[in-house]
Amino acid sequence: MSIPAIAIRSLSFSYPKQEGIQFKDLNLEVDDGERFGLFGPNGAGKTTLMNLMTGLLRYRKGSIRLLSHEISDHPKSVNKLFGFVPQDFSFYPELSPRENLSFFGAWYGLGQYSIRKRTAELLAVLGLDEVSNRMVHTFSGGMKRRVNLAIGVMHQPRVLFLDEPTVGVDVQSRHAIIHYLKELNQQGTTLIYTSHQLEEAEGLCEKIALMDEGKIVVHDRLAILLEEHRQEGLEGLFLGLTGKHFRD
Amino acid sequence: MQTLKATIIKDLKILIRDSMGLVMIFFMPVLLVIVITSVQNSTYELINNNRITLLADNRDKGPEGAQLMKAIEKIGMFNIIHADSSVPENEISIRMHARDALVALVIPADFSTSIQTRATGIADRALQDPDSPVLKKVIFIVQPDSLIMYYHPVMQQSFRQSIQGALHSAVQVIQGEAIVRNLYHAINSRSISPDLEKDILFGQIPITEIPVSRTGSRVVPNASQHNVPAWTIFAMFFVVITLGSTVVKEKTSGSFLRLKTLPSSYLNALFSKQIVYVLVTFLQAAVIFVIGNLLFPHIGLPALHLPNDIPGLILVTLVTGWCAASYAICVGVFCNTTEQSNGFGAISILILAALGGLLVPAFAMPANFQRIMRISPLHWSLEAYYGLFLEGGKLKDVLANILSLAGITICIQLLTLYGLKKKNLI
Numbered sequence: 001m002s003i004p005a006i007a008i009r010s011l012s013f014s015y016p017k018q019e020g021i022q023f024k025d026l027n028l029e030v031d032d033g034e035r036f037g038l039f040g041p042n043g044a045g046k047t048t049l050m051n052l053m054t055g056l057l058r059y060r061k062g063s064i065r066l067l068s069h070e071i072s073d074h075p076k077s078v079n080k081l082f083g084f085v086p087q088d089f090s091f092y093p094e095l096s097p098r099e100n101l102s103f104f105g106a107w108y109g110l111g112q113y114s115i116r117k118r119t120a121e122l123l124a125v126l127g128l129d130e131v132s133n134r135m136v137h138t139f140s141g142g143m144k145r146r147v148n149l150a151i152g153v154m155h156q157p158r159v160l161f162l163d164e165p166t167v168g169v170d171v172q173s174r175h176a177i178i179h180y181l182k183e184l185n186q187q188g189t190t191l192i193y194t195s196h197q198l199e200e201a202e203g204l205c206e207k208i209a210l211m212d213e214g215k216i217v218v219h220d221r222l223a224i225l226l227e228e229h230r231q232e233g234l235e236g237l238f239l240g241l242t243g244k245h246f247r248d
Numbered sequence: 249m250q251t252l253k254a255t256i257i258k259d260l261k262i263l264i265r266d267s268m269g270l271v272m273i274f275f276m277p278v279l280l281v282i283v284i285t286s287v288q289n290s291t292y293e294l295i296n297n298n299r300i301t302l303l304a305d306n307r308d309k310g311p312e313g314a315q316l317m318k319a320i321e322k323i324g325m326f327n328i329i330h331a332d333s334s335v336p337e338n339e340i341s342i343r344m345h346a347r348d349a350l351v352a353l354v355i356p357a358d359f360s361t362s363i364q365t366r367a368t369g370i371a372d373r374a375l376q377d378p379d380s381p382v383l384k385k386v387i388f389i390v391q392p393d394s395l396i397m398y399y400h401p402v403m404q405q406s407f408r409q410s411i412q413g414a415l416h417s418a419v420q421v422i423q424g425e426a427i428v429r430n431l432y433h434a435i436n437s438r439s440i441s442p443d444l445e446k447d448i449l450f451g452q453i454p455i456t457e458i459p460v461s462r463t464g465s466r467v468v469p470n471a472s473q474h475n476v477p478a479w480t481i482f483a484m485f486f487v488v489i490t491l492g493s494t495v496v497k498e499k500t501s502g503s504f505l506r507l508k509t510l511p512s513s514y515l516n517a518l519f520s521k522q523i524v525y526v527l528v529t530f531l532q533a534a535v536i537f538v539i540g541n542l543l544f545p546h547i548g549l550p551a552l553h554l555p556n557d558i559p560g561l562i563l564v565t566l567v568t569g570w571c572a573a574s575y576a577i578c579v580g581v582f583c584n585t586t587e588q589s590n591g592f593g594a595i596s597i598l599i600l601a602a603l604g605g606l607l608v609p610a611f612a613m614p615a616n617f618q619r620i621m622r623i624s625p626l627h628w629s630l631e632a633y634y635g636l637f638l639e640g641g642k643l644k645d646v647l648a649n650i651l652s653l654a655g656i657t658i659c660i661q662l663l664t665l666y667g668l669k670k671k672n673l674i
Contacts (some may be wrong), residue, residue, distance in 0.1 A: 056508055
């Protein structure tokens, strides 16, 4: 039996100086090599859970294991095992894609040779070759998204967290990004993905969890959930389980 | 080490590509130093070489008023405008508001009579037997009416005191002349010879000014020696604007979020910024000193003479830069927005500069401030620079100042570390 990519057990968390509990006794498991989608309305707790899994937030009660390493016990050594592609652009716009990749590569602990090799690979596969020396602040939204993704996978992580990786991009860029993510997954990278683009998510995710008000409402293979709830698509399933009222 | 190297390269590239930032870092401080030195130099020139316009209204028809005017002219400090006839007070006011003159002097109509009467009275009193009963009832010394000096309100107290001092010495010469003449005549029953009168009145022992220097150099410190080091420190600490806001921006940007999920510590980023900005402040100081030394004489300013102990100068500059960079990072860590860091940074540097003796000399500060100034890093830096630039000292002479500056820097670093932990940044 393989080690799960993520194993969350009895996790409780609340923000300091804020009323209410964000999570109480939350359990979730994502298998190694899976394409997993985490969905829910605004305020459901997706980003908080993502931040806890990536060590950006600290928890006191429960356990989060990433490939069997407890996140809170090994903050820096665990960081080599995963990549994070945040929703916000997370690079230096005053630098070129090549310079950004070189800088973040060094921060991932890669050697000079690996940085050069991996930079060339990523620039080619994400269609940034021709603009590799142009400053990123001159790029379109789609190009910036691709740079954002390239940095997250620079060190070939075992687990990749993606928070709305295609928001605000054109069809071509979205296609390129989703295609590349599937390729990465075929090479063994576990994808943990969150988005409001449910149609896109249907094509990408094998397994999903639907969150609402800090709880996992359902968690299973997408096909099984659609059949169980007699829905034709993820959007119908989403609305059926979480309702149509506004959350923010 | 590789992480640090990559971060330094990244920080340098971002800095070099920010043209406005470079202008703020290099051009503005040079401009500041040139402007301040020029202004301070012209103040010095105003008192010593340039002339202050004085509107003179001599209402005295006797010889003493004219003598007084000659004595004032001799001082060489004033460009005198003689009023044709008696000028009413409101006209003096109008002319001074029009900046025709910054100072006006009115010599009263009875000036000569008063001086003569007073001189005769003093001579009579001096020749009386001190035990004579006549002395007690006869001698009456007249106090002359005062001269009136009007001044424009823009004129600061220090200027007024210099002008008053000059006028007092001119009046004293006139009074002295009259007394000597009267006394001589009373004793010898004839007039005093001009040579003797000159010897008595002007044969003062001169005062030679020698600046104290550790090297024995007698070069008189000029406005550049005083101002360039002081305002260079100010400029170095002003990196708080660029560096402080850079830290805030990075902290609130997506890139920081990503850095926090990477295997390397964020301290690498802060350490890199310190190295880059120590280099930047060092270059700032080097550029300013070179300009002071080579360019100033060509733009009518006194040349900045570099200290003999160049290694000492380099060390003081590096420690000052380290402190300035540490302070800027500390401000950036504690502030939540660039508006906060810019506002707090700029005002706090002004306060620390005032406390440190950059705006008003340390020796002229009230006793309480003499103690408080020790918390200002700019004070220790200024003392160290003055030790090298003005006193001709060596590294060992300013070592205590450097150590105090380093001590404050370490305190700032510890405070930054506390801020980073408190804000969950490391």
